[in-house]
Amino acid sequence: MSYGVFDAPLGGEEDLPVTMHHDIYPTIDPEPHFAAKTFKGKVVLVTGASRGIGAEIALHYGRAGADLALVGRKQAFLDATKAAVLAAVPDARVLTFALDVVDTAAVEAAVNATVEHFGRLDVLVPNAGVLRPFRHYFINEDPNGWWKTLEINLRGVYNFTHFALPHLMKTKGNIIVISSMAAQMRGIGGTDYCISKHALGRFTEFVVLEYPDVKMYSLHPGAVATEMNDTSNAQMEMPDQPRLSAATCLYLSAGKAEYLSGRYVAALWDLAEVERDWKDKIVAQHALVSKLAIPA
Template sequence: MQPLSLPSVYPLIDPAPHFSAKTFASKVVLVTGASRGIGLSIAQHFARAGSSLALVARNHALLESVKAGIEADVPGAQVLTFALDVRDTAQVEAAVAGTVKHFGRLDVLVANAGVGRGFGTRLAEVDPNLWWDTIEINLRGVYNFVHFAVPHLRKSSGYLIAISSAAGHVRVPTVSDYAISKHALDRLVEFVPIEYPEVTSFAVHPGSVATDMTANSTTPISFDTKIELSAATLLHLAAGKADWLNGRYVSAQWDLGEVEQKHKAAIVAKNALVQKLALP
């Protein structure tokens, strides 16, 4: 499958209709890693589409700045913030419980928080604690939120969207910690609808977006994807526009209309876009 690789928003996923119709007006969305970059853009898009927000990041001051910005941009927006470490199970449990206590429900979990710290160093030469820390944040950090959010997402027939990476499907030197964490993350996402059919889940590659993290990348990639493409794709998915991709890997750089029109039959028949061994 070679669907078009897109750098910016295209008509099918244009967020403007969601903004004008307030598609998510009755929905509660929790976004991790929401203080900057892709997570910030995602939070802004869901707010403009009418959702109530719970925003998670480590830096309290940055979170409060994001909250103030969203409230200024969207008058009447309801925003909670939780400054925490996604690896801390007790803090995560408290954030999910606090969100549900305040808003009464949870409809969408966007697990965006992640790091890439070992870029440029081979696996036997990188600090082993740094290498494992990447796995902890990128995998355990997502699992912690999934663990505590799933019971609430089952009640709302909600959505789990985990921000993955195309790096999980390639083997290039000096990114083993990041690539392995994203590879495992994709598999975690697959298990959610298998064990909890009420929840729809996606592992989403956001595209090659220039962020603080990618500034340290040693891979020969042009980070030219517009950040709005990632957020618009998530709105489209969380609005129930592509539920047939449930439990699968999705790239924001694909034209999802083209994927459905040209490749849906083969993807479903072959149970494709999931982690598995296959003969050529």
């Protein structure tokens, strides 16, 4: 069997009765947010902000008026993201933190420094993650490498959520975890990645259960041709634009779909159609969460 070939997308794309988008569409158009500076006075912290989806998310929030705290492993790449934000918004206020998201002390220091500098925290976007190439059945892998994926993808989100929550509770803020369709799927050679993303969905449910004043979403950004995906050996097309998930982040954190808090949501779904056709069923059936499927 080929590595990186996934089974049917459980909660994924092809068979769902909703329009799928691969780029920005009218409902989530970020231009009104840019024009009105919707997030002026708000503080947004983005991890994995040095490239790809995270850099695009940072740019969108910057253009919408937010003050930014950008986290990544390499300072040079963070400087490039900061430069892109300042090129678009010359008066933007941007902090950068070069750190490893599994380093608990460094994470705590970055969150505290952000709040000390800006006075508050309104949105956390834990985007940092890793996807190792699909090469082996898991008993043929290095166990430490397997667990490293879990550490980065799950512990990294936990660390930032843990230290950000006291501040987000004060602002009744938002957390948008960048997850993956892989959370709902299985693929040979992908146990570490799929399990880590599935666990993030359950973690999202727990955070909202324990801290209902904070809205939290587990967001599948689409299949985006990032450097990480390009090296994964996953045998699938990558047709989706990073600005699709960035604009969806603005939409969600602006309070446009709070009924989706605590749930899995895909940036590809037409959210106007989801609200029109699914909202009542989602709420009544407590859908888009992890649960056992009992045969009818």
